[in-house]
Amino acid sequence: MPKRNLQILIDNQKTVYFPGDTITGRVQFDVDKPLKVRSIVLKFVGWANVHWSERRKSGNRSYSVAYHNREDYFNFNNILLSKDTSGSDETVLSPNSYTYPFSVTLPYNIPSSYEAYIGQVRYIFSVNVDRPWAFNINAKHLITVMDPLDLNTIPNLESRAEKTDQKVLCCWCCASDPICVHVRLERQGYVPGEEIPFWAEINNQSNRTMSCTQARFLMSVSYHATAKTRIVQNHLTQIKHGEIEGGGTDAYVNEKLHIPVVPPSFLKNCRIIDIRYYVVIIVDPSGLGFGLHVPVEVVIGSIPLRSVAQQHGLALPHRQAPIAPIANLPPPPPPYLGAPAGLYNDTAYPPALPQTTFAQSALGAHSTAEAGDTEHTYGNTNFAPVYTYYNWSNPRNNNTQFEIEG
Structure with a gap:
């Protein structure tokens, strides 16, 4: 099997963005053998999701009830390679490293990233390499969006x-x-x-x-x-x-x-x-x-x-x-x-946050696996958002994190 590497790289390795920010980066696709490709499409989506199930009993029968809800904030598509760009239904990529730059601007009025077992707010870049008569190749990359609360x-x-x-x-x-x-x-x-x-x-x-x-x-x-x-x-x-x-x-x-x-x-x-x-x-x-x-x-x-x-x-x-x-x-x-x-009623985003650091959420990382992910999916498998942290005091030894939603 040929060795390939599909990555979504963010410029300056930046991980935190604010509503209204512009994100720039590139898709990098390394191919070591000729590869037939129909299209390469980059998507950037933002959504919130809640989901859990509960057991119920009716007589001697036990069954599961699922609860869910979802909000979609945006869905951007960027066609990097297709028939329109190449002039052919299929393109043969010769062994090489291919780079496709992109730029996208976040909308306003979107919530901060959040990760927990039964609910998430996620902002995900994903790229799909569509191959004829073969498994597609995918990669994804999550970023943290921080909507500051002043x-x-x-x-x-x-x-x-x-x-x-x-x-x-x-x-x-x-x-x-x-x-x-x-x-x-x-x-x-x-x-x-x-x-x-x-x-x-x-x-x-x-x-x-x-x-x-x-x-x-x-x-x-x-x-x-x-x-x-x-x-x-x-x-x-x-x-x-x-x-x-x-x-x-x-x-x-x-x-x-x-x-x-x-x-x-x-x-x-x-x-x-x-x-x-x-x-x-x-x-x-x-x-x-x-x-x-x-x-x-x-x-x-x-x-x-x-x-x-x-x-x-x-x-x-x-x-x-x-x-x-x-x-x-x-x-x-x-x-x-x-x-x-x-x-x-207040949309005045601060021009810059005061001097502070960003640190990983105390709630920890959670799996980013989704339906459709396969062994041909590259990128984040676990993700934890980061939030502002002010190093003004040191936690006491008896103030330990001890019970987090699992």
Whole structure:
């Protein structure tokens, strides 16, 4: 069998692009023996997809129900070689290295890349070499698109957030005095790399011992299929305290939860995947009974609050006039997404991100295999998007990543 190498190469090996950016590169096809080809076509597509299945029972019969949904953002085709370009139904490529340059511009109002087991937002280059009476040869290449979420465009993120809740444990006909939790955060907007300082007071007024208390940084993702919504919770970092005896108390005083590399809140411009983040205090009772969970929502962005950036010596660029015409904006998402209204009325992309790094998502890499992939498909087999990360603090040893959607 002849040795071939089909690649999609991006100029400057750039991996992160923003809506409106132009991507340039080339398809390189190395052939060591004469090869008959009908056409070579490059495609560039952007889409979001959710998909999962659940088992059901009807009498003695068990069956599977599939749920899915999809959004398409664009589909560009670029014919690199065909009858129109060669003048013949078939072209014989002699042994050589063939290069086909390309250039494509991303549209505005597209969401950030996202990878998880049951939902993805992907931007994929794929090239297909159509051969007569033989298997086609394919290659693909995924890129990260980053739609920056500027925390300064959302009101009230510098304000304090507090929440108080309580729970009564019942055992048979007896009800205990309540377990009370009060949580406080000094602000609500953060970026990956920061630590979230928080204060929490736990008052166990019951006569039961609480086995432990936990503070967690939680990522909650809603996947909206056409007939059902599934919510998956990823517990990213945690701090754990010990027992609280009946009548006892516990406190978290200015303890900190590290924010790993994660996508921005809301996944704006995507209607079928919604991302939210919470600081959650959990009190687990010993023995029977369900624990008390007290969540406080925070917003994770790509560009920090101006006041926070200044503390770290960063001068954020002043906002400019919108690049994309407001008339081209999509309508607001359905109410179940609940993203701040102003987020969808502002198209002013920052001219440049403040000094930061890009790092691989804490959710890890996922398989990019698709229907139609064969042994003749070259390119990415696993892919993890990258997101902004501010190296402003070091994660604590006890704030370890411990439960990610699989």
